Each structure stands twice: as structure tokens, then as C-alpha cells.
Amino acid sequence: MDGKENYHTHSKWCDGRNTVEELAAGAEAMGFAALGFSSHAMLPADPLDWPLTAPRLAAYAESVRAAARAHEGRLRVLCGVEADYVKGACFPDRPAYAALSPDYVIGSVHFVVAPDGAWVAVDESPEALLKGVADHFGGSAEAFVRAYFEQQREMASGFDFDIIGHADLCRKFNGGLGLFDEDAAWYREAVAETADAFAASGKLVEVNTGAISRGWMDDAYPSAAFRGELRSRGVRFVLSSDAHSVDALDCAFDRFGRCEDFVRSPF
16 A cells, blocks of 8 residues: 555554654655654543643644654654543543644544443453443443443534544454444444444544554454445545554555545545
8 A cells, every 4th residue: 555644643642652753754664655643632631641631732742743844755744632532521622632733633432431420441451341341331241332332423423523533442352252242233223323423423434453453353443344334324434553653553554455445635
């Protein structure tokens, strides 16, 4: 896949393993045309210490724009953010990130708010997910997954951002745990309802290969079936690796680059 583009990249500003410059240099060496940085952030709540916090926005932006200047004419470097949606706490709304002047915003759901108010991590670990479902969803994986997709729909329709991140992240550990049946009628209905909301929002949806590079699945988010639902509604896709290191920047790009008519240079 020539002139590769990736808009979902994590550096040492959050939970990535490489610096901004290391990632930019790696992308240029791999023949990328564009690389977008998207550090995790959870404004306005800032409840955790590892995502990008409000006081660090300006320094993060300057580090990315310094890389843009250093690679000008050879690699387009963009400054974005992956902003979490947690009901009642934080949201991917462009005004919340005005200090960053982002080129784009990815909206993602990493925590599901349970009926008792607890935050259940979607992708921390299989053990944490099992405990969260048992302790806060009465052991019902269906209830957890339904709540996850409900939060995705609320996010897509309620806030000003550009890309919907890893739309069915709830699948990440399902292959090993077998928590729910992705062919069950209730699951297919939840996916179809979510596809409706995504289409109505007009937002881009990423095809995200991050679970492959981290060894959790041999598949992208969203699944082929989910992508089919989205495609039939006219939703447009971007390809991303959700890279947390240089060696993952173009994970499975050759494979998935042939699957969809991806939007090029959307920002």
C-alpha cells in the first residue's frame, strides 16, 4: 500500500513506547505520506494520570508540530487526540480541546458506565473484564455489550469530533473468553442500531488493526460483518494501526488496505 496514512498513533505522551520524533522518523522510513498523533485524553474529567492531561496539551502539540517542521516535504505530520467518552465525565468534543487546536479528534469508548456507576474497562485485560462484568453487570456479558454500544451511539450523535475509534472494541478478548456470541440476534441488532447512529452522524469510522499487532485477534475493528452494515449505509472509512510503537505503524496495512475504499487525506 503506497503512500500509507495513519491517524491513530500513541507516543510517550501517553501509553506509547516511542517518542514523537522516533515515530515520525519510522513512518517516513516506511514510506508513509501522513502520520497523525492521537494521544489519549479524558477532558474535562482528567481522572487518570497516564492520558494527556490539560496542563500538558500545549507541550504535546508543540512536540508534534516540531516533528511536522522537521519532516516537512517528506511526511505530513498532524496533531490530533484520542478523546474518551465516559458518560457524565469526559467526552470527545472539539471545544474541550481548543487549547490543542487539533487537526482532528478521535472519539473512543474504553470504559463502560455500569448501572451502579462503576467504570468497567473494556480493554485493560481479560481478567479485569471478567471481574467488571461479574461485579457490575450481574455476570451478564449481554448487558455489558449492550451498554457499550449504547455509549458508542451516544458518543457518535452527541459530540463534535471526526473519527469513531475501534467501534467494536468489546470484541478484543472475546475470542479467548467466549463471553458472547457475535452471531446472536441481540448482538447483530445492537450492531445494526449502532451502524444507523454512525451513519446519521456523518463521522468517519476507522478500520483499526491494533488488536493484530498486540496479538489479541487476527482481525480488525470493526468486524467484517459490522463493516458491511456500515458500508451499506454509506459510512466512510479510514485505515489506522492504533500504533503504540514504531514497529506497529503499518500493521496489516497491506492486508486491510485492499478491503475498503478508504478516505485519503481527510484532514
